[in-house]
Amino acid sequence: MTSPDRLAELLADFELASSQSGIGRISAGKPLLLALTHLRNNAPDDAEIALNSVDSQMPAAGLALQAVITGERGATDQSKDYFLRAVEAEYPEFDILCLTGDLARHFGFLEIAVRAFDRAIEIAPHASHALLRRGQTFSEAGDVSAAIDDLLRATLLQPNLCAAHVALGDEYRSANMTDAAFRCYHTALDLDPDNTAARSGLDHTLALVLPQWHSAMLNDTNRNDAFEEAIKAVVTEDSSVLDIGTGTGLLAMMASRAGAAEVTGCETVGVLAETATEIVNQNGFEDRISIIHKRSQDLNPAEDMEQLADVLIAEIVDTGLLGENIIAATSDARRRLCKADVKIIPGGAAVYAVPIESEEIARERCVDTANGFDISLFNSLRPNMYLQTDLSKYPWRMLCNPTRIFEFDFTQNIPETAEESFLLTPHSDGIAHGIAFWFDLQLSPEVVLSTSPGAPPTHWRQAVYTLPEPLNIKQNEPIRLFASHDQKKITLKLGS
Ligand SMILES: C[S@@+](CC[C@H](N)C(=O)[O-])C[C@H]1O[C@@H](n2cnc3c(N)ncnc32)[C@H](O)[C@@H]1O
Numbered sequence: 001m002t003s004p005d006r007l008a009e010l011l012a013d014f015e016l017a018s019s020q021s022g023i024g025r026i027s028a029g030k031p032l033l034l035a036l037t038h039l040r041n042n043a044p045d046d047a048e049i050a051l052n053s054v055d056s057q058m059p060a061a062g063l064a065l066q067a068v069i070t071g072e073r074g075a076t077d078q079s080k081d082y083f084l085r086a087v088e089a090e091y092p093e094f095d096i097l098c099l100t101g102d103l104a105r106h107f108g109f110l111e112i113a114v115r116a117f118d119r120a121i122e123i124a125p126h127a128s129h130a131l132l133r134r135g136q137t138f139s140e141a142g143d144v145s146a147a148i149d150d151l152l153r154a155t156l157l158q159p160n161l162c163a164a165h166v167a168l169g170d171e172y173r174s175a176n177m178t179d180a181a182f183r184c185y186h187t188a189l190d191l192d193p194d195n196t197a198a199r200s201g202l203d204h205t206l207a208l209v210l211p212q213w214h215s216a217m218l219n220d221t222n223r224n225d226a227f228e229e230a231i232k233a234v235v236t237e238d239s240s241v242l243d244i245g246t247g248t249g250l251l252a253m254m255a256s257r258a259g260a261a262e263v264t265g266c267e268t269v270g271v272l273a274e275t276a277t278e279i280v281n282q283n284g285f286e287d288r289i290s291i292i293h294k295r296s297q298d299l300n301p302a303e304d305m306e307q308l309a310d311v312l313i314a315e316i317v318d319t320g321l322l323g324e325n326i327i328a329a330t331s332d333a334r335r336r337l338c339k340a341d342v343k344i345i346p347g348g349a350a351v352y353a354v355p356i357e358s359e360e361i362a363r364e365r366c367v368d369t370a371n372g373f374d375i376s377l378f379n380s381l382r383p384n385m386y387l388q389t390d391l392s393k394y395p396w397r398m399l400c401n402p403t404r405i406f407e408f409d410f411t412q413n414i415p416e417t418a419e420e421s422f423l424l425t426p427h428s429d430g431i432a433h434g435i436a437f438w439f440d441l442q443l444s445p446e447v448v449l450s451t452s453p454g455a456p457p458t459h460w461r462q463a464v465y466t467l468p469e470p471l472n473i474k475q476n477e478p479i480r481l482f483a484s485h486d487q488k489k490i491t492l493k494l495g496s
Contacts, residue, residue: 003106006106007068007103007106008040010099010102010103010106011036011039011040012040013099014036014061014064014065014096014099014103015033015036015037015040017096017099018032018033018061018096019033020095031050031051031054031062032050032051032054032059032061032062032065034047034050035047035048035050035051035062035065036065038050039065039068039069044069044072044073047065047069048066048069051065051066051069059089060085060086060087060089060092060093060096060097060100061086061096061100063082063083063085063086063089064082064083064086064096064100064103066082067079067080067081067083067086067100067103067104067107068103070082071107079107079109080112083100083103083107083109083112083116084112084115086100086116087100087101087104087112087115087116087119088115092119092120092123094120094123094124094127094130097116097117097119097120097123098116098117098120098129098130100116101113101114101115101117101120101133101134101137102133104116105133105136105137105140110137110140110141113133113134113137114134114137114138114141117130117131117134117137118134121134126157128157128161128164129154129161131150131151131153131157132151132154132161132163132164132167134150135147135148135149135150135151135154135164135167135171136151136167138150139151139167139170139171144174145175147167147171148171148172148175151164151167151168151171152168154168155168155184155187160191162188162192162195163197165184165185165187165191165198166184166185166188166195166198166201168184169181169182169183169184169185169198169201169202170201173201173204173205173208176208178205178208178209178269178270179269179270179271179293181201181205182202182270182271185198185199185201185202185205186202188201189202206271209269209271209272210269210271210272213388214247216459217247217459218247218248218250219459220459222456222458223449223458223459223460224250226443226447226448226449227251227254227313227315227443227449228254228258229443229444229446229447230345230346230443230444230446231251231258231311231313231345232254232258233444233445233446233447234343234345234444235255235258235259235260235311236259236260236310237259238261238310239255239259239260239261239310239311240260240261240262240264240305240306240308240309240310240311241255241256241260241262241263241309241310241311241312241313242263242264242265242296242305242309242311242312242313242333242337242338243255243263243265243266243313243314244266244296244312244313244314244316244329244330244333245266245267245268245296245314245315245316245324245329246265246266246267246272246273246291247267247272247276247315248272248275248276248279249265249276249277249280249285249289249291251265251313251315252264252265252276252280252285252289252291252313253279253280253283253285253289255311255313256285256288256289260288260311262288262289262290262307263285263288263289263290264289264291264292264304264305264306264309265280265289265290265291265292266291266292266293266294266295266296266299266304267291267292267293267294268293268294268295270293273291273292273293274293276291277291292304296329296332296333296337297328297329297332299336299337301336301337305337308337308338308339308342309333309337309338309339309342310338310339310341310342310343311342311344311345312330312333312334312337312338312342312343312344312345313344313345314326314329314330314333314344314345314346314410315345315346317346317349317441317460318460319386319388319451319460319461319463320386320463320489321349321351321408321439321490322485322487322489322490323488323489325487325488326410327408327410327414327487328487328488330344330410331413331414334411342411343444344410344411345443346410346441346442346443346449347409347410347411347442347443347444348407348408348409348410348411348441348442349407349408349410349439349440349441349442350404350406350407350408350439350440350442351404351405351406351407351408351437351438351439351490352402352403352404352405352437352438352439352440352452353402353403353405353435353436353437353481353483353492354398354399354400354401354402354403354435354436354437355398355399355400355424355426355432355434355471355479355481355494356391356396356397356398356399356432356433356434356435356436357396357397357399357431357432357433358394358395358396358397358433358434359395359431359433360394360395360396361389361394361396361433361434361466362433362434362466362467362470365382365387365466366379366382366466367379379468382466382468385465385489386437386463386490386492387463387464387466388460388461388462388463389436389461389462389463389464390457390461390462391436391453391461391462391464392457396436397430398436399426399427399428399430399432399473400424400425400427400479401427403422403424403481405420405422405437405481405483405490405492406418406420406483406485406490414487416486416487417484417485417486417487418485419482419483419484420482420483420484421480421481421482421483422480422481422483423478423479423480424478424479424480424481425476425478426473426474426475426476426479427475428473429473429474429475430473431470431471431472431473432471432472432473432479432494433466433467434464434465434466434467435464435465435467435481435492435493435494436462436464437462437463437464437465437490437492438450438451438452438453438460438462438463439451440452463490465492467494471494479494479495479496480494480495480496481493481494482494482495
């Protein structure tokens with residue numbers, strides 16, 4: 001709703017509340033209602049004349065209208081002053097206070113609006129609409145926790161107040177409490193299936209928790225086939241399997257199809273866990289797979305699992321291998337959730353890196369001038385982060401042979417940090433624009449799944465660090481590659 005429309009709507013509500021409050025019976029009532037009519041007809045000067053004719057003390061409603069007239073003229077201080085006097089008036093009426101709060105909020109005077117709603121809530125502590133409005137005002141002021149408090153109370157006091165569920169969902173979403181946000185939007189849509197704000201909130205939350213790569217990953221037949229081959233090789237009919245980060249339950253179903261005695265899948269994203277449960281049921285595995293909505297680190301083996309796992313599946317791998325915390329999750333699971341001789345899929349990974357020349361990649365990721373303006377300072381904001389890159393889509397070449405920089409064994413403890421450096425000998429002259437890296441996942445003794453640019457393509461593609469500055473490389477003049485990790489991220493640099 002555009003701002004003038006919103007003001008018109010608030011003034012209409014104001015008129016209704018004023019007439020219902022019996023204001024016409026007091027001496028100031030008639031000029032006040034006349035002023036309202038003028039204001040609604042976009043005639044603020046006439047409204048002011050009408051208000052000036054009030055000879056007794058100006059009631060709160062009149063002060064609020066004067067605040068609107070002065071606010072519309074841009075006289076901010078005067079407008080604030082009228083609003084404050086309206087809010088602090090003696091013997092306040094609940095409806096007028098709420099509408100004064102709405103009007104103050106409309107003009108951006110959020111503290112005054114909160115004060116108006118405070119006073120309204122003092123009069124009627126269980127008024128869900130006042131709590132809703134104060135919660136929305138806190139939200140606009142950026143006070144998420146105060147907003148959540150009020151909106152939650154509004155929904156508890158009036159469970160069918162759809163707007164409160166939507167507003168609460170929005171707050172939970174901005175606090176990254178996505179499961180709670182989903183619950184709110186679903187409740188709102190149950191109450192009002194056509195509610196566009198709830199639908200849009202739901203869509204935004206889905207986009208937050210379901211990264212775009214999810215469908216590409218599920219459609220990655222090279223990945224799926226390699227995992228299924230390894231699962232078939234490792235799982236026996238006695239196996240108890242734990243699938244960390246089960247997503248849709250795909251790998252859990254593979255394990256069950258391979259004959260596992262029982263499979264538990266855990267998933268940290270609530271909507272995914274719910275959907276996985278339905279998918280598993282639809283595919284007829286309801287008796288053999290149980291899906292738990294928990295992060296693996298929060299699983300309680302005594303409550304959540306019939307027995308410790310013989311086989312641990314952990315496809316929690318991103319383009320840069322470690323970005324989904326596979327090391328922390330597998331190490332915790334090995335200690336608490338698995339038998340001593342557990343088989344892990346993947347059991348390990350080797351990571352390879354190589355400096356590359358690719359003007360195209362560098363050009364895409366750096367800025368210089370645009371339309372004659374020097375905007376190169378923007379480059380200083382670039383995070384030191386690899387980007388997922390489909391190398392097959394660019395002209396590029398390696399300047400040295402790829403080097404194996406790390407080898408991870410997920411069946412053993414892995415140091416919290418590690419730093420390595422490698423002396424590389426360029427096989428030709430060139431300009432290094434970036435460092436590409438990829439990994440080989442050891443899924444079983446026989447099955448290796450590689451994201452190397454030379455291997456069959458996967459949805460992971462490759463990871464590329466773009467160098468802050470291109471580096472001239474001379475054939476046979478060694479350069480140094482620095483590689484480090486902190487269990488969550490592999491960081492690469494070139495130096496001499
Ligand atoms: C890369 S997806 C893989 C999904 C599924 N395993 C598959 O292969 O189709 C990883 C999933 O693991 C979930 N996840 C990541 N770490 C987790 C953890 N420690 N516990 C439970 N779920 C986790 C993410 O929410 C995401 O849905």
